[in-house]
Amino acid sequence: MEQYDDQQQQQLFPSSYVDSSFVVANGAAQGDRPRAQRRRRRAARCGADGGEMDGGGDPKKRRLSDEQVEMLELSFREERKLETGRKVHLAAELGLDPKQVAVWFQNRRARHKSKLLEEEFAKLKQAHDAAILHKCHLENEVLRLKERLVVTEDELTRLRSATGSHAVSGDGRDAMGRVVCSGSPSSSFSTGTCQQPGVGGGDHLGDDDLLYVPDYANSDNTLVEWFSLYGMI
DNA sequence: ACTAATCTAATCATACGCGGTATGATTAGCCCATTAGT
Numbered sequence: 512m513e514q515y516d517d518q519q520q521q522q523l524f525p526s527s528y529v530d531s532s533f534v535v536a537n538g539a540a541q542g543d544r545p546r547a548q549r550r551r552r553r554a555a556r557c558g559a560d561g562g563e564m565d566g567g568g569d570p571k572k573r574r575l576s577d578e579q580v581e582m583l584e585l586s587f588r589e590e591r592k593l594e595t596g597r598k599v600h601l602a603a604e605l606g607l608d609p610k611q612v613a614v615w616f617q618n619r620r621a622r623h624k625s626k627l628l629e630e631e632f633a634k635l636k637q638a639h640d641a642a643i644l645h646k647c648h649l650e651n652e653v654l655r656l657k658e659r660l661v662v663t664e665d666e667l668t669r670l671r672s673a674t675g676s677h678a679v680s681g682d683g684r685d686a687m688g689r690v691v692c693s694g695s696p697s698s699s700f701s702t703g704t705c706q707q708p709g710v711g712g713g714d715h716l717g718d719d720d721l722l723y724v725p726d727y728a729n730s731d732n733t734l735v736e737w738f739s740l741y742g743m744i
Numbered sequence: 745a746c747t748a749a750t751c752t753a754a755t756c757a758t759a760c761g762c763g764g765t766a767t768g769a770t771t772a773g774c775c776c777a778t779t780a781g782t
Contacts, residue, residue: 614768
């Protein structure tokens with residue numbers, strides 16, 4: 512009993528989803544059992560008994576009554592597995608063949624499982640869609656930050672050219688008293704070599720005064736962090 | 745180990761209501777389904 516439940520759970524949510532249509536289309540599900548052969552067998556069987564069901568009953572398939580289905584549903588909700596005793600009891604109570612009850616439970620389990628799978632699929636799809644949306648938002652945010660970065664970079668360049676070389680005092684400081692790096696003028700983010708006027712000159716500057724972009728600041732994220740650190744964003 | 749009962753998965757066939765869905769029934773299981781009782 513318990514083992515069957517575990518097995519069912521495993522089959523309910525397999526680790527890898529395989530499209531059943533693919534399996535069927537590739538004939539791997541039932542070992543390529545020929546349909547024609549089954550049809551022939553069925554036709555022969557029907558022909559043999561004159562197209563009637565066992566016991567000479569109604570040849571047409573009869574649906575279970577609402578009451579019967581209701582009782583079966585009730586029983587199914589209590590326990591999805593059907594022990595022999597319960598099956599016989601139910602069958603007697605509903606006026607059905609025990610085999611009919613067994614078949615009903617088999618079909619009910621199968622359809623319950625496919626319903627669960629559908630629900631699980633819907634949930635996963637919803638989560639997937641939400642993740643895609645979140646990714647879009649993040650990408651937009653990155654674009655926005657990059658744009659701000661470019662603007663800030665332009666502003667920096669403009670400020671530098673406005674202050675010009677004359678604005679840099681002999682000790683290598685700009686008008687704001689910050690140390691000016693002598694990196695490539697084309698990029699304010701180049702590592703450059705920082706002029707340390709204080710070295711040997713007795714005029715020591717604190718780290719806060721150093722306008723310097725380190726080597727590791729070569730990715731967008733690091734640049735953003737760096738700009739944030741300096742309150743430029 | 746053997747066997748009967750039972751299971752899952754796939755499929756068919758019919759009912760119900762108008763092309764497609766719901767549902768009862770059948771079949772295979774291939775390193776030959778699994779489980780439980782003997």
